Amino acid sequence: MPVIEAVELVKEFSRPTPLEGRFARVRALFSTQRDITRAVNGVNFTIEPGELVGYLGPNGAGKSTTIKMLTGILAPTSGVCRVAGLEPSRDRIRNARNIGVVFGQRTQLWYDLPLRDSFEVLADLYNLDRTTYRRRVGLFTELLELSDFLDTPVRSLSLGQRMRGDLVAAMLHEPSILFLDEPTVGLDVVAKARLTEFIAETNRTAGTTVVLTTHDMDDIERLCRRIIVIDSGSVLYDGDLSRLKERFMPYRLLVLTLAERSMRPAPDLPYATEVDADAAGTALAHPDRTVVLRFDPREITTPELIAHASQVYQVDELSIVDPRLTDVISQLYDGSLA
Ligand SMILES: Nc1ncnc2c1ncn2[C@@H]1O[C@H](COP(=O)(O)OP(=O)(O)OP(=O)(O)O)[C@@H](O)[C@H]1O
Ligand SMILES: [Mg+2]
Numbered sequence: 625m626p627v628i629e630a631v632e633l634v635k636e637f638s639r640p641t642p643l644e645g646r647f648a649r650v651r652a653l654f655s656t657q658r659d660i661t662r663a664v665n666g667v668n669f670t671i672e673p674g675e676l677v678g679y680l681g682p683n684g685a686g687k688s689t690t691i692k693m694l695t696g697i698l699a700p701t702s703g704v705c706r707v708a709g710l711e712p713s714r715d716r717i718r719n720a721r722n723i724g725v726v727f728g729q730r731t732q733l734w735y736d737l738p739l740r741d742s743f744e745v746l747a748d749l750y751n752l753d754r755t756t757y758r759r760r761v762g763l764f765t766e767l768l769e770l771s772d773f774l775d776t777p778v779r780s781l782s783l784g785q786r787m788r789g790d791l792v793a794a795m796l797h798e799p800s801i802l803f804l805d806e807p808t809v810g811l812d813v814v815a816k817a818r819l820t821e822f823i824a825e826t827n828r829t830a831g832t833t834v835v836l837t838t839h840d841m842d843d844i845e846r847l848c849r850r851i852i853v854i855d856s857g858s859v860l861y862d863g864d865l866s867r868l869k870e871r872f873m874p875y876r877l878l879v880l881t882l883a884e885r886s887m888r889p890a891p892d893l894p895y896a897t898e899v900d901a902d903a904a905g906t907a908l909a910h911p912d913r914t915v916v917l918r919f920d921p922r923e924i925t926t927p928e929l930i931a932h933a934s935q936v937y938q939v940d941e942l943s944i945v946d947p948r949l950t951d952v953i954s955q956l957y958d959g960s961l962a
Contacts, residue, residue: 626670632703635664663689665857676834678848686857724794728806733778750797764792784815805837877945878917883938895924
């Protein structure tokens with residue numbers, strides 16, 4: 625039985641159409657015209673208990689809007705979502721008992737209260753008895769190393785400290801499902817590693833189901849076996865990360881530094897496509913003289929391609945680069961992998 629389910633989930637936002645021309649502001653008062661944005665456009669997925677799923681997509685893809693529907697903050701325009709058997713927007717309070725939520729871009733904590741007091745308020749909201757409360761805060765304090773700043777007001781915490789606080793706040797009632805929307809945004813490498821390790825550990829030991837939104841491919845590589853990729857509100861890919869890699873990572877890049885700028889534009893080479901020089905991922909010494917070719921080693925061997933390339937270009941230097949996951953995902957976004 626899936627613990628999270630989205631069926632033809634749609635969310636539209638509408639706002640008054642901005643008017644232009646004479647007396648626009650006065651006419652706007654009487655206008656009923658509205659612009660509609662379909663932020664989520666018929667999304668379907670199911671997630672089983674204990675899964676840790678990465679929910680990915682470019683800015684504005686509809687990730688946060690989906691999470692807001694799953695947490696009950698927003699009601700779907702059409703379609704249904706179910707979380708642990710409940711429809712979140714119709715059963716917000718009961719749903720809140722099953723889930724924990726972190727929105728990395730905005731804290732859920734009380735700015736003027738010390739972290740410890742925020743936890744106390746939440747413990748009251750969740751009716752935790754004192755013993756359970758102390759045990760959990762003690763455990764989290766140790767695991768996430770909070771002791772140095774438990775008595776600091778939230779507004780004075782560093783981003784990494786605040787995020788750890790937010791995570792504890794989301795988990796005090798031991799929810800079986802966690803929604804983490806960009807929990808590592810803006811964190812340094814150490815803080816990020818600590819947080820991802822904690823998330824992995826929680827998923828592994830408590831069997832907590834986790835839905836994680838992030839733009840950070842390291843997080844994804846570290847944490848997720850399955851990813852759901854959306855763009856413009858629709859699912860582009862849903863499956864194992866390793867399958868995605870197997871399918872698209874076999875591509876390699878041949879980076880050529882040409883002797884002569886005048887050798888361009890590119891002639892046709894068998895089984896190779898010229899791609900943007902940024903794809904090489906590293907700083908190029910001579911961007912104006914660099915050609916990057918993407919090829920599939922199952923279609924042409926590297927030496928063969930080099931031989932072809934050397935016939936049509938005058939090559940000063942060459943190197944082979946494996947594409948990074950970031951590139952695979954962004955090619956998925958822009959449709960060039962389809
Ligand atoms: N309250 C709102 N009113 C109007 N439009 C909204 C609202 N919330 C989101 N949108 C629009 O819906 C679309 C999806 O937004 P959403 O926040 O879900 O994207 P996202 O995938 O989380 O992006 P990001 O990676 O930048 O966080 C965007 O076009 C956004 O401008
Ligand atoms: Mg978002």
